Amino acid sequence: MAVPTIEIASGVHIPQIGLGLWKVKDETQFAEGFQSAIDAGYRHFDTAQIYGNETMLGSAWKASGLPREELFITTKIWLKNYGQRHLQKSLEASLKNLQTEYVDLLLLHFPVTVLRRKAWKILEELVQGDTVKAIGVSNYTVRHLEEMKKYATITPAVNQVELHVFLQQPELVEYCRQEGIKIEAYSPLAHGKVMDDPTITEIAEKHGKSYARIMLRWCIEQDAVVLAKSITPSRIIENLQLFDFAFDDEDKAALQTLDRDLRTCWSPVHVP
Numbered sequence: 001m002a003v004p005t006i007e008i009a010s011g012v013h014i015p016q017i018g019l020g021l022w023k024v025k026d027e028t029q030f031a032e033g034f035q036s037a038i039d040a041g042y043r044h045f046d047t048a049q050i051y052g053n054e055t056m057l058g059s060a061w062k063a064s065g066l067p068r069e070e071l072f073i074t075t076k077i078w079l080k081n082y083g084q085r086h087l088q089k090s091l092e093a094s095l096k097n098l099q100t101e102y103v104d105l106l107l108l109h110f111p112v113t114v115l116r117r118k119a120w121k122i123l124e125e126l127v128q129g130d131t132v133k134a135i136g137v138s139n140y141t142v143r144h145l146e147e148m149k150k151y152a153t154i155t156p157a158v159n160q161v162e163l164h165v166f167l168q169q170p171e172l173v174e175y176c177r178q179e180g181i182k183i184e185a186y187s188p189l190a191h192g193k194v195m196d197d198p199t200i201t202e203i204a205e206k207h208g209k210s211y212a213r214i215m216l217r218w219c220i221e222q223d224a225v226v227l228a229k230s231i232t233p234s235r236i237i238e239n240l241q242l243f244d245f246a247f248d249d250e251d252k253a254a255l256q257t258l259d260r261d262l263r264t265c266w267s268p269v270h271v272p
């Protein structure tokens with residue numbers, strides 16, 4: 001199945017669904033998951049320096065024989081690499097691990113106090129060259145993004161944040177929409193922590209779709225790029241099937257009531 005793409009920077013088109021790779025550490029599982037994803041139609045893969053699997057992604061891609069331009073690869077600069085020399089060296093290492101000459105999207109993984117400003121300026125330099133196609137941030141709140149207006153000359157192409165029906169972040173979503181920053185929804189299944197909510201179950205039954213697809217479709221309806229993680233072939237396929245149904249007003253209203261500020265990963269809210 002072909003996944004719709006969205007232009008996030010001049011000439012850079014991101015598939016709206018990507019495969020999350022956090023915690024996928026076993027090489028065999030990685031290779032099988034990657035192949036299932038490719039067979040299903042995924043072309044977008046979300047890794048990070050800290051995930052420890054860039055090398056596996058590079059090997060899996062090479063083994064697939066797919067031309068590089070068919071893939072969309074995101075990696076993220078880990079916090080300890082934010083200094084000038086470290087950042088560039090760490091990107092070189094990431095490219096080597098990934099066996100590629102460029103990443104499609106490079107993110108600052110977290111709004112590290114003080115260091116984030118300088119790190120962003122380095123990303124702005126990097127995106128002028130050939131090794132990075134687009135740059136963005138992750139885990140930035142409205143406050144962190146507003147602060148960027150004081151020092152950034154390039155608006156981040158994306159802000160990758162935790163987003164799901166239990167953490168709807170309407171202010172952040174609206175802010176990013178207005179500023180032309182694409183939201184990428186990470187942990188769109190709330191890390192699998194709430195898979196028995198009665199409202200979602202009811203909507204799933206009504207549409208004849210799975211519980212997970214209701215959660216993921218909600219992210220699509222926020223216009224977000226969706227990054228679910230799975231190593232299970234049947235789920236990898238299922239998580240791509242989000243475009244053959246839509247919510248009616250009743251579904252939307254019911255899902256809106258589920259927002260409960262549930263964070264399943266780290267929180268940037270109190271980062272100065």
Ligand SMILES: NC(=O)c1ccc[n+]([C@@H]2O[C@H](COP(=O)([O-])OP(=O)(O)OC[C@H]3O[C@@H](n4cnc5c(N)ncnc54)[C@H](OP(=O)(O)O)[C@@H]3O)[C@@H](O)[C@H]2O)c1
Binds near residue numbers: 229
């Ligand atoms: N930027 C950041 O700071 C940050 C933080 C967290 C995550 N992320 C990104 O977002 C991606 C996804 O987030 P996540 O890994 O936290 O969690 P998630 O995608 O919300 O949930 C993953 C969990 O849901 C299960 N699952 C997947 N599809 C399912 C389905 N159709 N039905 C039932 N269960 C299903 C998975 O199990 P199986 O794998 O066993 O199938 C796994 O246990 C990460 O891999 C990473 O790329 C980024």
